[in-house]
Amino acid sequence: MKLKSANKLPPALAAVEATPLTELTGIELTGCYISDLLSDVLANAQPGVLWVTIHTHRNILSVASMKDIAAILFTCGRKPEAAIIAEAVEKGILLLSTPLSTYETAGKLWKAGLR
Amino acid sequence: MPHGARRIKNMRSRPTNVTREPAIASGNFEELMARAPVAEKTLNPGEKRQVSFAQVLVFELRVRNAMTSPPITAKPTDTLRSIQNLMKAHRISGVPILANDVLVGIVSIEDIITALDGGYINEPVEKWMSRKIVTLRDHFSLVRAVAEFDRHGYGRFPVLDANNRLVGIITRGDVTTCLMHHLERRAEEAIAKEAALAAARAADEKAPRIVINADVKSGDFESAGKISQRMREVLRARGVVPDVRRRAAIIAYEAETNIIIHSLGGRITATIDSKKVRIKVVDSGPGIENIELAMQEGWSTAGPLARELGFGAGMGLPNIKRCADKFSIHSELGIGTQLQATVFLQKAGATL
Numbered sequence: 001m002k003l004k005s006a007n008k009l010p011p012a013l014a015a016v017e018a019t020p021l022t023e024l025t026g027i028e029l030t031g032c033y034i035s036d037l038l039s040d041v042l043a044n045a046q047p048g049v050l051w052v053t054i055h056t057h058r059n060i061l062s063v064a065s066m067k068d069i070a071a072i073l074f075t076c077g078r079k080p081e082a083a084i085i086a087e088a089v090e091k092g093i094l095l096l097s098t099p100l101s102t103y104e105t106a107g108k109l110w111k112a113g114l115r
Numbered sequence: 116m117p118h119g120a121r122r123i124k125n126m127r128s129r130p131t132n133v134t135r136e137p138a139i140a141s142g143n144f145e146e147l148m149a150r151a152p153v154a155e156k157t158l159n160p161g162e163k164r165q166v167s168f169a170q171v172l173v174f175e176l177r178v179r180n181a182m183t184s185p186p187i188t189a190k191p192t193d194t195l196r197s198i199q200n201l202m203k204a205h206r207i208s209g210v211p212i213l214a215n216d217v218l219v220g221i222v223s224i225e226d227i228i229t230a231l232d233g234g235y236i237n238e239p240v241e242k243w244m245s246r247k248i249v250t251l252r253d254h255f256s257l258v259r260a261v262a263e264f265d266r267h268g269y270g271r272f273p274v275l276d277a278n279n280r281l282v283g284i285i286t287r288g289d290v291t292t293c294l295m296h297h298l299e300r301r302a303e304e305a306i307a308k309e310a311a312l313a314a315a316r317a318a319d320e321k322a323p324r325i326v327i328n329a330d331v332k333s334g335d336f337e338s339a340g341k342i343s344q345r346m347r348e349v350l351r352a353r354g355v356v357p358d359v360r361r362r363a364a365i366i367a368y369e370a371e372t373n374i375i376i377h378s379l380g381g382r383i384t385a386t387i388d389s390k391k392v393r394i395k396v397v398d399s400g401p402g403i404e405n406i407e408l409a410m411q412e413g414w415s416t417a418g419p420l421a422r423e424l425g426f427g428a429g430m431g432l433p434n435i436k437r438c439a440d441k442f443s444i445h446s447e448l449g450i451g452t453q454l455q456a457t458v459f460l461q462k463a464g465a466t467l
Contacts, residue, residue, distance in 0.1 A: 038372075039430035042365050043437070047357075055425045059372075062340025066347070066364045068357070 012112035013050075013096060016105045018073060021085050021095040027070045032114050034106055038063050045069060050114065052105055056080035058087065065091045075102040170258075172297050173290075178260050179253035181293035182274045182283030188213045191220070191241035195230045198222050198240060209271045211281055212244050218273055218281045220244030250275050253282055257290055264290075325349055328384040331374040336424055339375055343367035346385045346392065353387070355460050362438035363392045363458045369431040370396040370454060376421040377403075378452070389460070391440075396454040403446040410436065410444075 009018060010029075030048035035041050036055055045051060047068035053060060056078050064072055071094035074080070079097050080088075088095045098105055187205050189198055191214050198210050202224060212220040222244050230236045230243060251260055251272045263272065264287050274283040327349065329342050343364045350360045367385060374381040374396065381398030403409045410432050417427025436442045439456035446452040 036425055037428035037430070038425040039369065039428040039434055042368065043430055043434050047361075053425075057336070057424050059336065059339050059424060059426075062343065062368060066340070066343065066361060066368060068361070 012109050012114040013073070015108045015112040016073070016098045016100055018096040018098045021079060021097055022089050022093075025092070025094060027094060029070055029114060032106075032109055033069075034102060041069075042067065050109070052102060052109070054078055054102065056084065058084050061087055061091055061093060064093050070094065071096060073098060073105065075100060075105050172294055172301075173258040173261065174256055176257045176293060176297065177253065178251050178255045178257065178274055178285055179283070181257060181260070181289045182253065182285040183289060184274075184283035186211055186273070186281060186284040188281070189222070189240060190214065191239065191244070193240050195222070195227060195236045195238060195240060195243060199227045199231075199236065202227065208286075209284065211248075211273045211284060212240055213281060216280065218248060218250070218275070218279075220246050221248050221273060223270070248273060251285060252276070257293070260285060260290060261287075325387045326384060327387070328382060330382050331371055331380065333375060333378055333380045334420075335375055336421075339372050340368055342371055342383050342385065346387070346394075349387055350392065350460075353460075359458060359460055363394070365438045366394050366435045366456045366458065369435045370394060370456075372426055373431050374398050376417050376426055381451070391460055392458045394454075394456045394458075396452075396456075398451045400449060400451045402448040402450055403452055404448055406444060406446055 009020070009024070012029075028048065029050050031046060032050045032052060033041065033045040034052040035045070036053050038055075038059055041051060041053075041063050045067050048070050050071045050073055051060075051064060051069045052073045052075060054075055056074055058080075060072060060080075061084065063069070072088075074095070074097045077097060077099045080095065085095060100108070187201055187207055188211050189201060191212055193212075201210055202208060208224040210222050211218055212222060220240070222240055226243060226245070227236070230238075235243065249263070249267055249269065249272060251263060251274050253274050253276050255263075260272070263269075271284055271286045273281055274285055276282045327342060327345050331342070332338070346367050347360055347364045350363060355363075363385075367383060370383055374383070378398035379400050381396060384395045384397075386393045386395070408414050411429070412433045413429040415427045415429035415431075417429075421427045432444070435454070435456055438458070440459045441457035442455070444452065444454045
């Protein structure tokens with residue numbers, strides 16, 4: 001799945017009503033990984049995936065950049081503080097937020113074809 | 116047979132024209148080689164590799180690269196005696212005759228000898244010169260030139276350009292000299308390249324060892340990942356493949372967070388050289404009560420704050436072990452824990 005357009009959300013992310021917290025860039029999502037345990041993400045996430053989590057602490061950026069994760073989607077309407085968003089921009093990681101729960105998010109992303 | 120006369124001396128000394136022609140397409144090359152192994156005749160067929168390389172050159176090089184240019188010429192009205200003097204002065208064995216810039220004949224050293232014998236050395240050239248001239252074009256390959264030498268038995272050919280203008284003269288000796296010159300140059304290039312390679316390799320061996328170390332404070336979740344990131348930047352700058360970079364970074368990150376979560380503080384030292392990254396982690400206690408248990412996935416003693424932040428999955432040590440090519444851990448209650456993990460840079464690592 002490609003995020004090509006600067007303003008248009010790709011179908012899977014639109015399906016979960018995601019709001020971009022950083023500017024949309026031409027990245028490519030290779031899949032999705034859902035976990036709230038950082039070590040689990042470090043061990044098991046593939047590069048280029050969309051990471052769905054409830055964590056908004058800056059540790060997620062360290063983990064994401066280490067694993068070359070393309071984008072992080074926060075569920076339950078969570079949003080990290082401004083400093084973390086700024087750091088994400090610097091690291092080139094796309095941040096998004098959805099009001100849906102992790103479970104609903106997972107179901108909709110799967111249905112929309114992000115596999 | 117004017118062309119058949121043998122040259123008496125080498126051509127007057129001059130820098131060989133060494134303009135490099137584009138190499139021939141490799142696809143045609145095998146075919147050409149099979150068809151015309153001509154170079155073996157003209158070159159010393161000693162070393163096989165050299166001969167085949169000379170063969171490459173005879174296809175690459177053109178007549179214009181080997182010919183003597185501009186040629187020494189004379190007019191039809193000149194006497195054979197003046198030609199003899201020209202040959203003597205320039206140490207050449209053949210002189211093309213031009214009338215109004217058009218090639219009309221050629222006189223060889225044999226023609227001169229015959230003239231001396233016959234007593235007509237003072238007569239004009241046009242009466243005795245050879246008018247049937249075989250010429251070569253300046254764009255012909257040397258392999259073709261060699262074939263023409265073989266076919267006609269002549270010692271030299273005048274060389275014409277695309278406009279039929281006489282631009283040079285070529286002998287078998289010129290072909291050989293040109294080839295030798297190129298062989299020498301290529302050999303020098305190869306030696307220089309090899310030396311540069313060896314130097315680069317030696318420099319790589321001696322690539323400055325970089326040591327990154329930092330103290331890690333207990334409970335300092337904000338700083339987690341800093342050492343890992345710095346190490347990753349160094350590895351990227353050194354061209355280490357992403358997978359290996361990632362494994363080293365995960366080790367450092369898990370070690371950092373372990374110190375933050377579990378210890379009273381500690382120190383991480385990453386030593387990077389050309390072959391490996393060695394990450395050494397020392398903390399000042401309290402020590403792990405049961406290492407076997409700690410190495411089990413899912414087992415964690417992390418407190419509620421760490422768990423709140425996404426740590427405490429009980430995967431830190433197993434993750435480090437999995438990412439490392441070499442791993443060791445020692446711990447003593449009341450003293451502290453020492454962990455050492457090595458990632459080899461050259462090795463293609465396991466995917467994570």
